[in-house]
Amino acid sequence: MSAASDRVAIIGGGLAGSVLAILLARRGMTPVVVERSAAYSSSAPPRGRSINLALAARGISALQRAELLDDIENLLIPMRGRMLHETEGELRFVPYGQRRDEEIHSVSRAELNVTLHAIASGRYGVEYRFDHECVDVDTVSGNAVIASARGREELAAGVTIAADGAGSIVRRTLCEAGVLNASEAPLDHGYKEFTLPATRDGDFALDPNALHIWPRGDFMLIALPNRDRSFTATLFLPLEGAVSFANVGASAAADFFAANFPDTVPLMEDVEADWLLHPTGQLGTVHCKPWRFRDRIVLLGDAAHAIVPFHGQGMNAAFEDCIEFDNLVAAHGADWNRVLRDFEARRSDNARAIAEMALENYREMRDRVRDDDFRLRTEVAFELERRFPERFVPRYSMVMFHPEISYSEAQQRGAAQAGLLGELIGDARRLEDIDFDRAPEMLDRVARSSTDG
Ligand SMILES: Cc1cc2nc3c(=O)[nH]c(=O)nc-3n(C[C@H](O)[C@H](O)[C@H](O)COP(=O)(O)OP(=O)(O)OC[C@H]3O[C@@H](n4cnc5c(N)ncnc54)[C@H](O)[C@@H]3O)c2cc1C
Incomplete structure (x- = not known):
């Protein structure tokens, strides 16, 4: 294998980028991960993306296949079902499944990023270039163009994998060049995160082994536990309209919570401050076809198929992508034409299916569960x-x-x-x-x- 063909450029050292880098390093390839953030810190969650996530069986199985599960098991908090909170404070627990192992797990995005990076670089010698941002793609050479404090350079590699998330620059650049077709279907609801700190005695304020939901018809609040015994609550609300982010605003936030989620009020420190400090995140579904440009570039994870978060499957699907990609590398080595073509063929119908089911699940969570x-x-x-x-x-x-x-x-x-x-x-x-x-x-x-x- 030539130096150029076994070097794999991975744009984005997020969840999928790091898992893929580990898998490819285990196959004897040389991944180089380009990440626009500064080096990770578990105390500084990435801005504008969820603080914690639900990991389910698909993600677990992928991490197991990559021999990473032992390293992350201590980061996980099991959640065995939904705890529904009615406006009057009544609680109802609805199990996710009926077998003991049918549970999902809350995990901090920042801790997962830090751990995966430490394993990739420490155990497998993967090179990370932090503070490096992909700004363009050269459609003649098929290489990514990277900007850093040193200036701009082309990153020559046998193949470039775009794991740069929902807002992927690689996808947008290739679309502008007319070689991919992508649509971004924004949801008319956005989200904002709030903290429910641990109690004065240092305990969880709510049952930690459940995903808490306050379903309210056209909007909802959910909360997932963190290892420091706090909860991160996420409000999903229309962006516009009578009851919306546009209308409620920071000064009315406390009243809004008191009217709709009264049992959270004694548990929160400062709703107004959280409202002001935490951005209103946008949600949507990305449809893209094809996912690849010749045998040079392929999109993977959210870059190829970002979905709305209501089935808790975006990261799980991204990890499944990594395993499928790795299976193809095991079968075809650096025959990138074959690997990229088969990868898209095996994953695109699945990506479409989970995108549709995730949208359906929003109604179920905020409304039908009641x-x-x-x-x-x-x-x-x-x-x-x-x-x-x-x-x-x-x-x-x-x-x-x-x-x-x-x-x-x-x-x-x-x-x-x-x-x-x-x-x-x-x-x-x-x-x-x-x-x-x-x-x-x-x-x-x-x-x-x-x-x-
Ligand atoms: C509110 C919310 C809740 C969610 N909850 C869940 C859940 O419970 N369960 C679940 O499975 N999924 C959930 N998801 C989805 C999940 O976050 C994504 O599917 C997952 O992060 C995708 O991983 P990724 O590696 O493809 O992208 P990301 O994790 O977004 O990583 C992309 C990386 O690329 C870097 N990057 C971006 N642009 C560039 C560039 N130009 N150059 C270099 N680097 C760049 C970014 O800094 C980042 O590190 C949720 C999403 C949201 C918004």
Whole structure:
């Protein structure tokens, strides 16, 4: 392999960039990671991106394959279900799954970035260039152009992987050059983060083993635990309109919380200060085609397929990308044409599927979780899984706990199962009223329809 072809330029040393650098270094390649931030610090979370994230089975399985799980296990806080907070303060716990291991994990983005960087550079000798920003792509050479305090230079490499996140400069530059087509579909809701500190006794203010949700119809608050026993709460709210970021504003923030999330008020230090200090983040879905430019450049993670965060799957999907890319490198080495083509072919349908399911899940989280029909459907789905574990897995569980089922298969099976649930439930109001003897024949029909295509 020539020096140029085994050097892999990775633009962006975020979550996907570091995991991919580790995997490629393990294959004997020479990744160089270009990161526009200054060197990471676990006490300074990156601005404008979520402070903590939910890691689910797909991410766990990818980290396990990269032999990284032992290193990050102590960063994880298990969350076994949703804790729903009604306006009157009533709490209701809804488990995510029905097996003991069907849980997700809260992890700090900053701690994860720091740990992955330490392993990449310390254990595998990966070179990171911090304070270096990709500003352009030379479409003749296919190399990235990097700006730093030393000026601008082209980074020659066998292949360049753009892991530079949702706002990817590489994607935007290639679009402007007319070699990629991308659309960024912004959501009309944004987000803002708030801190619920540990109590005076140094304990968690809420149950740490749940993802807390205050569903309020057109908006919601969620909170995930941190290892310092605080919670990070995120408010998702329309950007414009009667109840919106445009209308509420810092001075009305305390009243807004008191009216809508009264049980959080005694737990927060200064809502107004958080409102002012923390930016209102934008959310959206990126659709891009193709993901590659010749055999020279490929997009991966959020750069290729950023999604809205309501299934908690963006990072999980990005880690799955890394494993798929690594599998292809294992099979085809530095035959970049083949690797890049097959990577896009294997991942793009899955990316589309999770993007669609993530958008659907927003309504479920902020609204439908509260209604009786939704509760009954969830109970019936769990009951079907208990009775027919080989034949029925709820769609949410397929996405969150079954990495062996691809996102696109989960979406297809989920659509067929939705019809079955509707038919089985009919007018029933309670689980006891459902005739589960009808289920085997319905499951046969669903199976036949999926094999018929
Ligand atoms: C509010 C919110 C909540 C979320 N919650 C979850 C969750 O619970 N679970 C989940 O799985 N996902 C979640 N996500 C999605 C998750 O954050 C992303 O999918 C994930 O970070 C993607 O990883 P990435 O490496 O592709 O991009 P990033 O993590 O964004 O990393 C990109 C890196 O590239 C660097 N960079 C950018 N531009 C340049 C440049 N020009 N030159 C050099 N470097 C550059 C950046 O500094 C950054 O380090 C959430 C997202 C948001 C916004």
